[in-house]
Amino acid sequence: MSQERELSGAMKSRLEALQTRHAQICRRLDEAYKHPAFTDTEARRLKTEKLRLKDEMEELRQAS
Secondary structure, three states, X not given: OHHHHHHHHHHHHXXXXXXXXXXXXXXXXXXXXXXXXXXXXXXXXXXXXXXXXXXXXXXXXXXX
């Protein structure tokens, strides 16, 4: 029973970290689009990372 609680706590911590990183990327994208030096390559990289984080968050939610 104790291990189950620890796992849930670890999963919750991981989910919170993923959500924080996802929000950071969203803010970065919003700011970046305001600057002409922002490249399509950088946008694609950030969007790919954002989607990967979203997928990982969903996997954690389904596992709990």
